[in-house]
Amino acid sequence: MIIKCALCQLSVSSNKRKNLKKAEKMIRESAANNADIIILPEIFNAPYDIKLFSKYAEKYPGISSDMLSCLSRELHTYIIGGSICEKDENNLFNTSYSFDRNGNLIGKHRKLHLFDVNIKDKLIFKESSVISPGTTVTVFDTEYCRIGLAICYDIRFPELIRKMSLKNAKIIIAPAAFNMITGPAHWEITARARAIDNQIFFIAASSARNTKSSYVSYGHSIIIDPWGNIIAKADEKERILYGSIDLNLIDEVRQSLPLIKHLKPDLYR
């Protein structure tokens, strides 16, 4: 069973309408190229900027989630809608909505681990000053397999990825936006290690690098197979990255190197 994935590495501007238009265009192009699963990056409709989250936030359903739902139904594709800033009562969340081929919401993930960092003289970001964390691990079923969802900083925590893979997620998708400091240092290694350790497909979808933003995204969207090989990798520019996944590879790798079978949970407690 081969699944064709398309990662829309779009360059995000401060104009929400334009961001949505661009996402729509890239989704349509992906579908025209026969993508089964189309994936957007983290906060694809707004700048990744804590001062602006509230301004761009949407209740569910809202203009962005409606657009994704309609497109998935019209184009008959899965859409993993990156993430947007969600407003729920008085709280904001960094939330990902996923839709099946009929426009039904099949997964909703609120970013669990918020990006609060202070890299001396280089980068200060305190996502938790405006965003509330999610409280649940997110896996959902598709016609192919179970998929796990993590948003950006969530992938820093191997425990979360393990939990999803033990819940039988075969593909873990991470809409993300690493930056110019953590990106070169940690992006590819982290993605590959999660795939290798869990013997799953790991997909990390970034926005393109926009050097005019206050937060400059690293780009380099990537698709990794369960052996850790890179199926496809983008550079920093705007583009659609395609990659085909053969789920049979998971069993093959797990039979060769039975990591999951060799786990010793009692030892790790």
Add this chain to the structure above:
Amino acid sequence: MIIKCALCQLSVSSNKRKNLKKAEKMIRESAANNADIIILPEIFNAPYDIKLFSKYAEKYPGISSDMLSCLSRELHTYIIGGSICEKDENNLFNTSYSFDRNGNLIGKHRKLHLFDVNIKDKLIFKESSVISPGTTVTVFDTEYCRIGLAICYDIRFPELIRKMSLKNAKIIIAPAAFNMITGPAHWEITARARAIDNQIFFIAASSARNTKSSYVSYGHSIIIDPWGNIIAKADEKERILYGSIDLNLIDEVRQSLPLIKHLKPDLYR
């Protein structure tokens, strides 16, 4: 506080006496070059071959552990004695002995996860057919910091490395011998990911590549800092690899990117 580490990437033969002589020579050279911690690879006194483990096995104390203890006292250095095949009653273990500067045994680790793999047409190895697994996680204290010990396949399991780092191990040392299939694919990524995720120093000490062995070691001993940078890396040949560790870097990295503080254990259960 700078700690100088020396990894003795020795080429192991089938002659135990020669292996021990070579280990001694490399340990003496490391000490002459002012190494504080001298590290040997997995099964440094015998071929890594399940058919031979029993023949080379030693009770504790034995000729190999005695040699390491005496050298650490004479040279006034820490010695992390890679591993040897240990015989205890009717069981064999893949065991690592560590000695302080006075020749005292400060750490004993029995490999927890045994290397049972079957990579089609390439590599079959069933360590558990002759070796029994250890049952405890190993950390021990030195004048510098707490050290965690894992042997080879143990490092495949992020839970174990996390457990040791949560027990406050600041350096995790892995005597190891990846092979020509898993080495190129997984060795460096795994080592770097463990360092990055736990923000610790990660040291993986391999034997040199001996293409005459039944099991051909990958080599490429490596020392990684808590940001994931490579401090020192060997190729496949016999050599001593030196690298200096500045423990202050751990706090610096953990203040920049507070991964440990951001863990959500309740979520992962």
